[in-house]
Amino acid sequence: MTMAEAVTRCGLVAIVGRPNVGKSTLLNALVGAKISIVSRKAQTTRHRIHGVLTRGAEQFVFVDTPGFQTRHGGAMNRMMNRVVTQALAGVDVVVHVVEAGKWSAGDANVLPLLPEGTRTVLAVNKVDLLKDRNALFPYVQKVVEQRGYDAVVPVSAARDRQLDVLLDEIAKGLPEGEAMFEADTLTDRPVRFIAGELIREKIFRLVGDELPYGATVVVEQWEEQPRLARIAACVIVDRDSHRPILLGAGGERMKRIATEARQDIAKLLDKPVHLEIYVKVRKGWAERDSALRDLGYE
Numbered sequence: 001m002t003m004a005e006a007v008t009r010c011g012l013v014a015i016v017g018r019p020n021v022g023k024s025t026l027l028n029a030l031v032g033a034k035i036s037i038v039s040r041k042a043q044t045t046r047h048r049i050h051g052v053l054t055r056g057a058e059q060f061v062f063v064d065t066p067g068f069q070t071r072h073g074g075a076m077n078r079m080m081n082r083v084v085t086q087a088l089a090g091v092d093v094v095v096h097v098v099e100a101g102k103w104s105a106g107d108a109n110v111l112p113l114l115p116e117g118t119r120t121v122l123a124v125n126k127v128d129l130l131k132d133r134n135a136l137f138p139y140v141q142k143v144v145e146q147r148g149y150d151a152v153v154p155v156s157a158a159r160d161r162q163l164d165v166l167l168d169e170i171a172k173g174l175p176e177g178e179a180m181f182e183a184d185t186l187t188d189r190p191v192r193f194i195a196g197e198l199i200r201e202k203i204f205r206l207v208g209d210e211l212p213y214g215a216t217v218v219v220e221q222w223e224e225q226p227r228l229a230r231i232a233a234c235v236i237v238d239r240d241s242h243r244p245i246l247l248g249a250g251g252e253r254m255k256r257i258a259t260e261a262r263q264d265i266a267k268l269l270d271k272p273v274h275l276e277i278y279v280k281v282r283k284g285w286a287e288r289d290s291a292l293r294d295l296g297y298e
């Protein structure tokens with residue numbers, strides 16, 4: 001008998017919270033693999049990503065929703081808010097992640113999006129950063145005054161603390177049912193999509209603040225042979241001025257992005273990878289719904 005056959009409870013879990021509270025880190029810590037991308041920058045999770053964890057008879061299917069923001073307008077952000085609302089409709093458990101000791105307008109903006117009548121767990125993340133442990137209780141009290149939660153669990157996603165307790169509280173909301181995924185499934189995203197995410201991660205890491213939300217990655221060619229994968233990806237930016245930023249002096253920066261991405265994708269596929277990345281400028285693409293659809297965002 002495989003693990004998947006033994007599953008008796010299975011449900012969808014959405015992880016929500018303002019940017020930078022640690023949603024991606026938490027998902028990675030729970031699922032135990034680096035599928036969703038993690039970056040110090042806000043707004044790095046544009047796509048909805050499923051991670052699946054099977055723990056004994058329980059299967060948790062995580063829906064990682066993007067953070068949302070009000071500072072920047074544009075079709076991209078309206079779309080991201082729609083994605084949040086859509087992700088929350090029909091899930092079994094919502095985990096609202098906040099940062100211990102910190103409460104901002106961004107956190108408050110999440111509250112109206114939390115669905116009524118759905119089990120909602122408050123995960124107070126980054127407790128390892130708290131200098132005064134006694135500050136935790138009044139902080140939690142302040143938060144739960146604003147919204148009733150079914151459970152509150154202080155955690156550290158980065159230090160792997162209290163994650164079992166969090167899972168116990170989530171599990172209470174999983175409906176009875178069979179597994180939706182094989183026991184060892186980490187994500188339902190095809191490997192090609194993950195490769196694109198890895199490239200995007202390198203861009204965020206190596207280009208940093210110079211390229212604010214202006215790049216998207218489309219994997220255009222994918223040819224897998226037994227001992228080699230040939231991949232071509234296109235990075236789309238919305239301004240001419242972004243191209244030299246991405247390339248760097250003498251193309252050095254792009255070379256590094258490509259080298260690091262190639263190494264990660266080779267690990268993922270377990271074979272050598274030939275990776276070609278080129279840059280295209282498509283002016284104002286983030287402002288046009290139609291362009292977003294072309295790029296597979298809807």
Ligand SMILES: Nc1nc2c(ncn2[C@@H]2O[C@H](COP(=O)(O)OP(=O)(O)OP(=O)(O)O)[C@@H](O)[C@H]2O)c(=O)[nH]1
Pocket residue numbers: 017018019020021022023024025026037038039040041042043044045066067125126127128129155156157158159
């Ligand atoms: N000290 C500490 N840092 C953490 C913890 N969890 C996450 N972080 C850090 O917080 C930053 C943001 O984490 P992410 O997981 O990218 O946050 P996010 O909520 O997914 O961010 P968006 O994608 O912008 O919505 C990263 O630098 C993480 O390393 C934690 O438990 N302790």
